[in-house]
Amino acid sequence: MIRFEQVSVTYADAPGPALSGVDLTVPEGELCLLVGPSGVGKSTLLGAVSGLVPHFTGGTLHGRVTVAGRDTRTHRPRELADVVGTVGQDPLAHFVTDTVEDELAYGMESLGLPQDTMRRRVEETLDLLGLADLRDRPITALSGGQRQRVAIGSVLTTQPRVLVLDEPTSALDPAAAEEVLAVLQRLVHDLGTTVLMAEHRLERVVQYADTVVLLPGPGEPAVVGEPAELMAHSPVHPPVVALGRLAGWSPPPLSVRDARRKAGPLRDRLAGRVPHARPAPGDAEPLGRAAGLTVRRDGTEVLHSVDLAVRPGETVALMGRNGAGKSTLLSAFVGLHQPSSGTVLVDGAVPHRTPPATLLRHVGLVPQEPRDLLYADTVAAECAAADQDAGAAPGSCRELVRRLLPAVSEDTHPRDLSEGQRLVLALAVILTARPPLLLLDEPTRGLDYAAKARLAEVLRGLAADGHGIVLATHDVELAAELADRVVILADGEVVADGPTAEVVVSSPAFAPQVSKVLAPLPWLTVPQVRRALEETG
Incomplete structure (x- = not known):
């Protein structure tokens, strides 16, 4: 059905080909x-199947791609x-x-x-x-x-x-x-x-x-x-x-079911042990607090009497089905939505009454759509603008980008980045100001496991420095890895709020893979298991 014959794709001004020598057959019904x-080059390969590459994206395609016998070089997407x-x-x-x-x-x-x-x-x-x-x-x-x-x-x-x-x-x-x-x-x-x-x-x-x-x-x-x-x-x-x-x-x-069938000896080795507990956040005054927060949008009540407090050094995972109100709650903390009732305070400031330039010193939001924050023509220009807006030393934002995305060129236009790369660039722009309260809406969307690990390392460092972090996420593995606390929203109301291990293990929908494989033992992540096995020899 789909046939790639020694396909390579090279874009103008790129240091090398995006795809090289792809030889592939996908049969019908697979x-x-x-x-x-x-x-x-995953998106480039997919675009070559639909004809978007090279007809709409530009670049030079060598080799041949056929779909149902049609050559994509001679058949445009329509x-x-x-x-x-x-x-x-x-x-x-x-x-x-x-x-x-x-x-x-x-x-x-x-x-x-x-x-x-x-x-x-x-x-x-x-x-x-x-x-x-x-x-x-x-x-x-x-x-x-x-x-x-x-x-x-x-x-x-x-x-x-x-x-x-x-x-x-x-x-x-x-x-x-x-x-x-x-x-x-x-x-x-x-x-x-x-x-x-x-x-x-x-x-x-x-x-x-x-x-x-x-x-x-x-x-x-x-x-x-x-x-x-x-x-x-x-x-x-x-x-x-x-x-x-x-x-x-x-x-x-490849599946939890297959892993559970093999996990008996591993569960025996881990029996009687428990993961190392995360240090509990202190009782300091919250960096951000919502009390009885109700928000209406277009005549619909999206949030109803929500209470949430985030303290210095605490990482909170905000979870729930699509449309539960997670993004609205984050937006209320940066003043994008005015409460219908209740209050929101960030460092003592009322977000919707605080000028954005002032609010940025207290709270930063990385939205689901990173392009909302990106407006310059190159990565370098975005970073320079972020340094200026945050009053940071020149090169601060670019250093963050190098740490999170080491392979991205400074001359790349943000629109030419993948979805995950744009998100990391937007994150670096917000992190440059080092706001005490950091809000991230689906921060691992489009990120591979290595990029996600680099992001987790940065967020752990920020939490250790006393920043409060809220992650609105469907990534149960990220929540298990990073969060001290999980808050679950349903139809605009908080239905669960507690330590990560307690909340995610009690919910089949939000339990990570390791938890499902090793249940009823209390392990959530592979690093926890690795550390326990190393300690027992």
């Missing part, structure tokens, strides 16, 4: 998972639209209508499908993706995860033979991600749809893949193989594989 570190459906990393870039239902129907209208067919497929897709309650909702009023589901649904309604998905679950809560993956499984198994998917959150998807394509580094040739075979040595792998490598299981398990 789910092929594309993995690799950030910036190795001539492949009946065969290939594409969902990119940024759902907003795909939307052309104003409401959910209109967006689901738009692709079918473009193909000239009959009215009754369109109506039936819209209803089926609304039910499949849990969007029925949102059918008349303006797209601008949706959460990031809800937009992601609408973007996927707008492609599913056209029933393409090939689905190309770039980070399809990155903005979804665990339950919504499972629903989307179940739909993809059904399409592959029952309808013979071919799915080519790039995803960093391998803990969610690797067990469903028929084939894995590993891009080891920029310009390096792709490696194709069975999932278990490649995960045994892949530089990017989920926690369950890391646990299997640590325990010496061969081949490493």
Whole structure:
């Protein structure tokens, strides 16, 4: 169905090819998972399937890519639209209508499908993706995860033979991600749809893949193989594989179920031991506090009587399904939403009454859409502006970027970065001001495991220096790794607030992989297990 024949792609002014010597065949009716570190060319490879590369992105394509027998060099994307459906990393870039239902129907209208067919497929897709309650909702009023589901649904309604998905679950809560993956499984198994998917959150998807394509580094040739075979040595792998490598299981398990079947001896070795406790934050005055906070947006009550306090040195993970109110709560702390009732204070200041330049010294927000913070033409210019705005020493922001994204050139335009790279650049811009309270909305979206580890190291250092950190995240592994406390929101209300180990272990949806494998023992992460095994010899 998809054939790459010695394909290389090189962009103008790039130091080397984005893709080099890719030779790959994806048969009809298979789910092929594309993995690799950030910036190795995964999005370029996906774009070559839909014809976006090179017709819209520019660059030079050598070799041949065919989809259902059509050569993408001679068929532009509109001539492949009946065969290939594409969902990119940024759902907003795909939307052309104003409401959910209109967006689901738009692709079918473009193909000239009959009215009754369109109506039936819209209803089926609304039910499949849990969007029925949102059918008349303006797209601008949706959460990031809800937009992601609408973007996927707008492609599913056209029933393409090939689905190309770039980070399809990155903005979804665990339950919504499972629903989307179940739909993809059904399409592959029952309808013979071919799915080519790039995803960093391998803990969610690797067990469903028929084939894995590993891009080891920029310009390096792709490696194709069975999932278990490649995960045994892949530089990017989920926690369950890391646990299997640590325990010496061969081949490493790809799912929690397979790992639990092998974990008996490991549980015996860990019995009677407990993870080292994190130092508890002190009783200092909170850096930020919401008390009885209620926020209404467009006539809808999004938050209801929320209480939240964040103290110096404390890291709080804010979790909950898409649309629960997490982003609204973070936005209230930076003055973007005025309380309908209740109060929000940051360092004694009322955010919505404080000038932004002054507020930046107290609190910083890295939003879900990093482009909202980026306006310069190059990475270097963004960093220089951040240094100036924060009153920091020249080079402070660039040093942060080098630490988090060592391979990014200063001359790169922010729009040419991947979604994850743009997010890290936006994070560096905010961190330059070193605000006492730092808020991050989905900070690991688009990040590979190595980049996520570098981010975690930076955030641990900030917490150790007394900064308060709030992470609104669907990344249960990040919460287990970093958070002292987990707060779960549901329909705008706090339904759980407590120590990380207590809250996530009691919730199947938010429990990390290691916790599920080693239950009922209290282990959450692979580093915790590694440390315990080293101490016991």
